[in-house]
Amino acid sequence: MKKxxxxxKLLVIGFLTLPAFAACYPILFLLAGSLMGRDELKxxxxxxxxxxxxxxxxxxxxxxxxxxxxxRLLLDTPEAFVMFWNSVKMTLAILAGQLLVGVPAAWGxxxxxxxxxxxFFTVYIILMMMPFQVLMLSEYLVLxxxxxxxxxxxxxxxAVFSTFPVFIMYxxxxxxxxxxxxxxxxxxxxxxxxxxxxxxxxxxxxxxxALVLGFLEYWNLIEQPLAFLKDKSLWPMxxxxxxxxxxxxxxxxxxxxSMLIPAFFVFLGGxxxxxxxxxxxxxxx
Amino acid sequence: xxxxxRTYKRGDLAGxxxxxxxxxxxxxxxxxxxxxxxxxxxxxxxSGKWTGFANYxxxxxxxxxxxxxxxxxxxxxxxxxxxxxxxxxLAVFLHRMGKTGSMLKSAFLVPMAIPAASVVLLWxxxxxxxxLLNGLLHQLGIQGQDWMNSGYAFWILVFSYIWxxxxxxxxxxxxxLSGISENIYEAARVDGAGEWKCFISITLPNLLPSLxxxxxxxxxxSFKVFREAYLVAGNYPHESIYLMQHLxxxxxxxxxxxxxxxxxxxxxxxxxxxxxxxxxxxxxxxxAG
Numbered sequence: 001m002k003k004x005x006x007x008x009k010l011l012v013i014g015f016l017t018l019p020a021f022a023a024c025y026p027i028l029f030l031l032a033g034s035l036m037g038r039d040e041l042k043x044x045x046x047x048x049x050x051x052x053x054x055x056x057x058x059x060x061x062x063x064x065x066x067x068x069x070x071x072r073l074l075l076d077t078p079e080a081f082v083m084f085w086n087s088v089k090m091t092l093a094i095l096a097g098q099l100l101v102g103v104p105a106a107w108g109x110x111x112x113x114x115x116x117x118x119x120f121f122t123v124y125i126i127l128m129m130m131p132f133q134v135l136m137l138s139e140y141l142v143l144x145x146x147x148x149x150x151x152x153x154x155x156x157x158x159a160v161f162s163t164f165p166v167f168i169m170y171x172x173x174x175x176x177x178x179x180x181x182x183x184x185x186x187x188x189x190x191x192x193x194x195x196x197x198x199x200x201x202x203x204x205x206x207x208x209x210a211l212v213l214g215f216l217e218y219w220n221l222i223e224q225p226l227a228f229l230k231d232k233s234l235w236p237m238x239x240x241x242x243x244x245x246x247x248x249x250x251x252x253x254x255x256x257x258s259m260l261i262p263a264f265f266v267f268l269g270g271x272x273x274x275x276x277x278x279x280x281x282x283x284x285x
Numbered sequence: 286x287x288x289x290x291r292t293y294k295r296g297d298l299a300g301x302x303x304x305x306x307x308x309x310x311x312x313x314x315x316x317x318x319x320x321x322x323x324x325x326x327x328x329x330x331x332s333g334k335w336t337g338f339a340n341y342x343x344x345x346x347x348x349x350x351x352x353x354x355x356x357x358x359x360x361x362x363x364x365x366x367x368x369x370x371x372x373x374x375l376a377v378f379l380h381r382m383g384k385t386g387s388m389l390k391s392a393f394l395v396p397m398a399i400p401a402a403s404v405v406l407l408w409x410x411x412x413x414x415x416x417l418l419n420g421l422l423h424q425l426g427i428q429g430q431d432w433m434n435s436g437y438a439f440w441i442l443v444f445s446y447i448w449x450x451x452x453x454x455x456x457x458x459x460x461x462l463s464g465i466s467e468n469i470y471e472a473a474r475v476d477g478a479g480e481w482k483c484f485i486s487i488t489l490p491n492l493l494p495s496l497x498x499x500x501x502x503x504x505x506x507s508f509k510v511f512r513e514a515y516l517v518a519g520n521y522p523h524e525s526i527y528l529m530q531h532l533x534x535x536x537x538x539x540x541x542x543x544x545x546x547x548x549x550x551x552x553x554x555x556x557x558x559x560x561x562x563x564x565x566x567x568x569x570x571x572x573a574g
Contacts, residue, residue, distance in 0.1 A: 009382075012378055013382070013385055013389075016389055023396050023448060024396075026404045027395065027399065029407050030403060047415040048413060056410060057420070058417055101306050101310060104303040104306070105304045107303050108300040108301070108302070108303030109300075112297055112299065114298055117300075120304070120308060126557060127311065127316070127319075129560055130553060130556060131505070131508035131509075131556070133508070133533045133548075133552055134319075134552050135549075136533055136537065136545070137537075137549050138315065138319045138322045138549070140537070141318050141321060141322070142314055142317075142318045157310075158314045161307065166307060191299040219400060220401055220402070222402070223511065223512070223530060226515075226534070237402065238400060238402035238516075239402070241403065241516075242517070246409065252406055256403035256406050257403070259402060260399060260400060267397070271391060274397070278453055279457065281502065282495075282499065
């Protein structure tokens, strides 16, 4: 009996591993491509590049792995370098701004009563659910009025005031027990002190969850820079990648992987927080 | 602490100070301009003259708007049921597998971390007329396609959406599954109920509150497929994947601001209705997660 059970379990695992592998395959594909030499890529891609007949070929792993395309990316393509840093600066600025503005706001919503709180919070929830197409024109009008178009701030500022991280952190701050806050107050702690020394440490998981979700979102930014940044030297990496011609496939692979690595490490380090964040966005208010 | 009349102590107002910077920024960058867009949707862009519903009439007789609207609705109706069923199916297995299950769950979450811009390279390799997919089909003796320039583009986008969101939905389903008490199952098994019976009469009904939440969140995530569509096919993709965001971008480039305003309002209202629905479910159903 026991043995049959374990065979069945193995079958299920095998059956589930297939789609799981498919889900992760793009990483392997990009890594393999970025380690292929120029000649190997050229041979694989020859039907497309030289207009011949036949089809692209591909192998799971590179036949002659080399780091040459990586070196080329780092040393010979200043434009890729600039755009990579644009992505880094934009993402970090947005996340820093969200921390500065959003964390206190989430605390205020979670632990205080003040006039208009309910209405404000409902508006926050509605705004957080609106896709960019709804907010695009309004953001454009403000940014245009402030003469911020074609400046990195045109992407950063609206994102800083995104209401989604406030909602996520709010959910975690609500879990801070009132009894602890009361006892801190009795010990003479003021509002700011309670927030910094009681709220933040206990609700830190929420802050990290919001940061992980935020990073994965803003590292991928496409719509906003496309609309608000005309000057291509300000573009993030995500807009640069699809413009690389397949004749420079080696560079495209190395650049794709350079984009993937930071996101992947944030994912590895923050997976628990990512899951908590996903759940916090769904549980009823 | 139920009070008939709301009274606020001085200390409560400190909360307002915590919230104030965020309120100001949200007001300036999001809320006030959004209201301004509503006003603009009823007037002419250049002169600012009140035109009533003229802009709305214009967009509803605009073929591009109707196409984008149709595609967006078709996309949601096709991909959300597939995603919900497939992710629930996987979640049920993963939930019961303990450690192996949570490892596999991580694998399904990985696509969330893969930037759209990176994965687009794989797409170009797969779906070129001379790409990997056609090569494979050729070996099987099947005639290939120009995938991205045909109606198949729609299905490629569906696939990409499911690939990206599977892990997200699995996490939510598993949260729902863990909320169901093990005792109910044990009682049913004592009464002689089989696996399938348990699933139909215990698991599914108990997941109902989660179902609504997960559907709406999946819908909101579906707007992000524009990224993949844009990165692969640019501003003018095959007509089966011409989405709302494409249309907005093109109107934006032409400075068709009054059309944009009216379409933004229509989109906003459609989503707002869905949020009201979600809120009602949140308030009536208990313990959605």
